Amino acid sequence: MENLFLKSKRMKRLRSIFNSALACSVGIAIVVAAVVPSTFADNSDSKNSESSATLYKASKVYTMDGDPLSPGQVLVIDGKIKAVAETVDLGGVEAESVDLGEGSVLMPGLVDAYSQTPLSSTGMDEITSEVTLDFQAIHSIDWDKNSLRRQLQAGTTTVNASPGTQNVLGGTAAVIKTMDHGDSVLVEDGAMLAAMCNDPASRNRSRSRPDTIYVRQPTNRMGVVWILRNTFSKAERSKDENAYAKLKQAVAADRPLMMVSRMSYDIETVGTLADEFGFKPIIVGGEEAYKVKEELVERDYPLVLKYDNPGTTQGAERSELCWNNPGILAEAGLTFAIAGDNLLEKARFARRFGLDADVALASITSTPAQIIGVSDRVGKIAAGYDADLIALSGEPLELTTSIRWVMVNGKTTTEKEN
Structure with a gap:
């Protein structure tokens, strides 16, 4: 006890x-x-909560509107670029000064003109129908997707999130920022996406008559062309203002019309359809655009190139790749953007294989912004534009240059994250 x-x-x-x-x-x-202080809190508000005005100083600033400034300064106030010059006159504004040091470079945030990266893995295509004009990619965006975060860390600040290509007409894209989800949608219901390629037919096989409810159309390339022509014809003949409204806007150039075409003969088919129905498309993919550059010049079609890094001679649909495709198109005087993940890396490879340096930088900043209709807000470092910036350790197209931080709407990632 x-x-x-x-x-x-x-x-x-x-x-x-x-x-x-x-x-x-x-x-x-x-x-x-x-x-x-909360060191490990969401760093997107870290600098901005301390000071609403910040003056960034760099050895060089690529404004994408004329020659680079060397040295250069950028004044950011409340998420917008207030001024940019070799020496900014603050005019009495109390601003925190951030000197990025010797050899530092500032450039605009990168713009990806065509991407499915932000979309949910199950939200790219609505395959119950071959034509889904009212499908909106904005409703399939996964804001917490790791690949979207990786795009931000690689310098991409604006993305044109597009429907997939399993449908002949897949719906409309949305232009979004890769950070600051509270104010990230630039265009909610944007470009119409069409697929003049083999993708819509690639998963369809007919063991019976292809016009029954048991078989999804199209089952071959001719079917893709027929569905496009049939849908455009119906829109043209329709007297109902609400029927085919978005497609009618695309034909009338009130809405961008992006057509995915990789092979040279598919690009030529797009030209035939455009002549028949009177629209001006944006060619997306364009792996074999170098083969039909004369026709593209004659028609003055802008392109969004899905430019693959060297390592293979065949692209999607077994297209014959030319590593200097961007350089050839630039020499022909065509307007194009480079799209995909790791845009800075793609621009470096394009430069390596013949593309002019200024055109390479424009193809991932100002030109894609112009093509997708947001050139009044992003793609340049200019007064009144969104404060989307990249701080680099050196020249953008040098392989040894690293990204120090990325800014979206005046909010930055950290160097550790990059």
Whole structure:
């Protein structure tokens, strides 16, 4: 009994010591939390909460509107670029000064003119129908997707999130920012996407008549062309203002019309359809555009190139790749953007295989912004534009240059994250 009494007394004493230690540790944690700033909080608000005006100084600033400034300064106030010059006149504005150091470079955030990266893996195509004109990609965006975060870390600040290509007419794209989801949608219901390629037919096989409910059309390339022509014809003949409204806007150039075509003969087919129905498309993909450059020049079609890094001679649909495709199109005088993940890396490879340096930078900044209709907000460093910037350790097209941080709407990632 005595032993049990002693054990009980010892347990009470240990419990008392434990509770005291716990209370002490909680108190210390509260004091530390109150005194020490939140180092590991979402860094997107870190600088901006301290000062609404910040002056960034760099050895060189690529404005994408004329020659680079060397040195250059950019004044950012409340998420917008207020001024840019070799030496900015603050005019009495109290601004925090951030000197990026010797050899530093500032350039606009990169713009991806065609991407499915932000979309949910199950939200790219609505395959219950071959034509889904009212499908909106904005409703399939996964804002927490890791690949979207990786695009941000690689310098891409604006993305044209587009439907997939399993449908002949897949719906409309949305232009979004890759950070700051509270204010990230630039265009909610944007470009119409069509697929003049083999993608819509690639998954369809007919073991019976292809006009039954058991078979999805099209089953071959001729079917793709027929569905496009049939849909455009119906839109042309329709007297209902609400029927085919978005497609009618695309034909009338009130809405961009992006047509995915990789093979040279598919690009020529797009030209035939455009002549028949009177629209001006944006060619997306364009792996074999170099083969029909004369026709593209004659028609003055802009392009969004899905430019693959060297390592293969065949692209999608077994297209014959030319690593200097961008350089050839630039020499012909065509307007084009380079699209895809790791845009800075793609521009570097395009430069390596013959593309002019200024055109290479424009193809991932100002030109895609112009093609997708947001050139009044992004793609340049100019007064009134969104404060979307990239801080680099050196020249953008040098392979040894690294990204120090990326800014979207005046909010930055950290160097550690990049």
